[in-house]
Amino acid sequence: MTDPDDATGLRHLLARVVLVEERVRREVERRQADDPDPDDAFRGLYLSDDAVARLLVTRRSPGPPAPDAAERLAAVEAEAPASSRLLRLTRDFGLTPLDVEILLITLIPDLDERFESFYGYLNDDVTRRRPSIGLALALCGVSPADAGARARLNAHAPLRAHRLVTVEDPERPFLTRALRVPDRVTSHLLGDDAPDPRLTGLLTDWAGAGAVGDPAPLARAFASGVGLAYLREEQGGAGAALALQALAAAGYGALCLDLDALARDPHHHDVVDAAIREARLTHAGLVCAPLDVVAREHTAVVRNLTAALDLPIALVGRLPWDASWSARPPLHLVAPRVAPGGRADLWHHAYPGPAPVDVDIEAALAPFLLTPAQVAAAAHAAAQQSVLDTGPLTLAHIRHGARAQNAAGLDRLARRITPEVGWDDLVLPRGTKDRLRELTARARHRDRVLGDWSMRPGGGRGRGVAALFAGDSGTGKTMSAEVIAADLGLDLYTVDLATVVDKYVGETEKNLERIFSEAAGVNGVLLFDEADAIFGKRSEVKDAHDRYANVESAYLLQRMESFDGLAILATNLRANLDDAFTRRLDLVVDFPMPDEHDRRHLWDRCLGGTLPRAADLDLDFCAKSFELAGGNIRAIAVTAAYFAADAGTPVTMPHLIHAIQREYQKLGRLTLPHEFGPYVELLTA
Known part of the structure; x- marks a missing residue:
């Protein structure tokens, strides 16, 4: 349905167009009266000798305006409604009365196709069916030699600077260049608000x-x-x-x-x-x-x-x-961030329907840094996921919708892991688990503590959380990072810093900057493996290599401090880390080698519940006799499973002993008979 204000404004536009039409008609009639050969069928296609002779003795000048033209224009403008788009365009673009006349003269072929023929006739060229600059000035009653009038169509004048009128044929002389009103301007004047x-x-x-x-x-x-x-x-x-x-x-x-x-x-x-x-x-x-x-x-x-x-x-x-x-x-x-409580309000506003009362939206979104538009998109994505699963909205759906807003650039620089483990899968000392839970609490409440309560003021520091996981290989550092990501509902991105370091000066910093820049668009946990490769202690400068190695460490220290996300650095050699870096960490978590009690749990968990086991498996002996990390125990369990699959039997004690022997060989450890006790005869040569 047409807006009444637009309909009234359109009548004003058409009333102005009628005045232009009368001017065009008078010009056509004046040209016809002076035409020595009005019946020439090839007009506009060639110039006869008579036509050239007439051009030599005549001078084109604007025709006189109609006697009542000014009065009629004043009457039309007096009746113009405030809603007229032509009036608003005149005001908003700073147009003069001459600008408006030129605009209307240029516009009229888009409202009535007959005027293409009129303009072709007045241009003396049937192929030029748009008004030229010279013709437009003549129809406005001004001389083509009027510098002020010509200036209304230069590149910096409102009509052209604001793209209300375009001038075509730039290679032609100024007065013969064609004028055109862009389709979007025409549509706007006619009441259409669809964008270009x-x-x-x-x-x-x-x-x-x-x-x-x-x-x-x-x-x-x-x-x-x-x-x-x-x-x-x-x-x-x-x-x-x-x-x-x-x-x-x-x-x-x-x-x-x-x-x-x-x-x-x-x-x-x-x-x-x-x-x-x-x-x-x-x-x-x-x-x-x-x-x-x-x-x-x-x-x-x-x-x-x-x-x-x-x-x-x-x-x-x-x-x-x-x-x-x-x-x-x-x-x-x-620009402010959306407060944690504000994210829940935005989410509820965008979610198509009532959310279950037992789902805490604010807590689910707390680890995510999302813009208002991303919160709305996350709500729609969660709704779609719940429809796909044909069930009520769950915490997993909300987290899926939030993760869907991540940028994809970091996937090219780091390996993304979708967490599939939980707290129950971790076999760690109680103190270590407590520190890991403290880390998740910091990630959830950083906006309140560091933002609302301003507990990290000044110094260009971000609102990120940085932690160090230190311990021998296989003690559970990577798995713990995965558990933390799962608890927060985030993806885990692992970066091997050993692959980032470059021998060429400045390249390491560039590689790191790319990672941090891409990570800024991702809600995830960033795990830097082998952190001691670059976070090593800065040394006394003895040569250029030492100088640039120190620059790399200093740069990364500064960049970590301004990072807004959750970063975990894993190292096997905590003693090698620079003290300045350790000071900037929020939390340091030590991962000790598991004791006998934890090793017994690890053996049972790594063998799993679906792998068939023989009745003679002596896991108590394995836990007591072999001081191994969790990663080694998992590798042994997998190797034993392959032995069992090849033999077509459940996993037996010989399978485990052979697998332990293979793991010792990988680690370069000696196979001492006393460690294997009563099972020493199962060892192979």
Whole structure:
């Protein structure tokens, strides 16, 4: 159904078009009256000698306006409603009366196809069916030699600078260049609010639902004429949502431009121009995020965006602002994060239906740093997953929806593990388990402790949690990281730092920066294996190698301190770590070799409940006699299972003894007869 205000405004537009039509008709009639050969069937295709002679003795000048033209125009404008889109466009784009006349003259062939023929006739060329600059000026009653009138169609004048009119045929002389009104401008004047097709896939909605932070200060700035704001945010920041609320409070609509998608568009400069025009047409501000990729690779695009002086623009990103990006300084703000309780409100608002009362949404989302739009997307993803499972919403569905918002870049730099173990699978001393549970508590409550309570002020420190797992190989460090990730509902990403270190100067830092940058877009647990490869003690500088090794360690210390995620570093050699690094850790967890009691549990758990066992298995003897780590016991259990599968029997004691012997050979340990006691005769040569 057509909006009554749009219908009234359309009548005003058509009334102005009628006045233009009369002017065109008078010009056609005037040309016909002076035409020496009106019946020429090939008019516009060639120039006869008579036509050339007539051009030599005549001078084209604008026809006189109709006697009552000014009065009729004044009457039409007096009856124009405030809702007229033509009036709003005139005001918002700063058009003069001459600009409006040129716009309407250029627009009319898109409203009535007959005018293509009229313009072809007036151009003396049937192939040129759009008004030329010279013809448009003549129809406006001004001389083509009028410098002020010509200036209304130069590249920096409102009609062309704002892309309301395009000038074609740049290779032709100025007066014979054709004019055209872009389809989007025509559609807008006729009442259509569908955005420019070139913006398809680039306009998005980051708002989510509900209020985030306090938009009042930014709203006051926009209302007072501040045109450019930069909201710097961290992972899970709500900069875009805050900007949208501020624009609404200041009386503007909003267009959200996805700058990541824009950076991949080969015609990004034209797209920026279309977005700025769209915002002006709809009396909206622009919210552009994330700025980072565009700022690094397409600085000219940022300059183009910030050149729109009369348009409120909010840029959102994580990089520090670079003064070279814009000729005018922006208003700087720090974008807030969504508070833990606020995430639950946003989630409930977006979830299609009531959530079960026994599911604690706030606790489920506490480990995740999500933007408002990501919270809304997580709610929809959780709903879809519950439909797939044909059951009620569960904690697993909520966590699945939140993990689905992770960026994929880190998968190229680290190995992702979907956790499949829990606390019951860990066989560790009680003190070690207590420290691991303390680590999960820190990850859950970091926003409250480090954010709301400001327990880590200053120094550029992030809100991350860093822990060190120290112990011999096979004592459960990686498995514990997997359990922590499972308890928090996060994925585990393992990074082997030994593969990050590069012999070329500066490459190690680049590799690490790529990992941390990608990890900033991921809600996961980051596990650095073999951490002593780079976190070793800084040594006295004796040569260039020592100097650069110290630089690598110092860089990583600084980068770890500003990291916002959960990072776990595993090492077999705690004594080799730099003291400065240890001081920056939130928690150090030692993983001792298991004692006899824990080894008995490990043997039973590693053999599992589905592997068939012979009645003569003596696990008590294995636990007492062989001082092995959990990783070694698991490897022995797998080897014994292969022996049993090959023999077609349950796992027997000979299978276990042979498997233990193979593990000793792998470890380079001597096979001492007294360790094997009564089973020594089962050893093979």
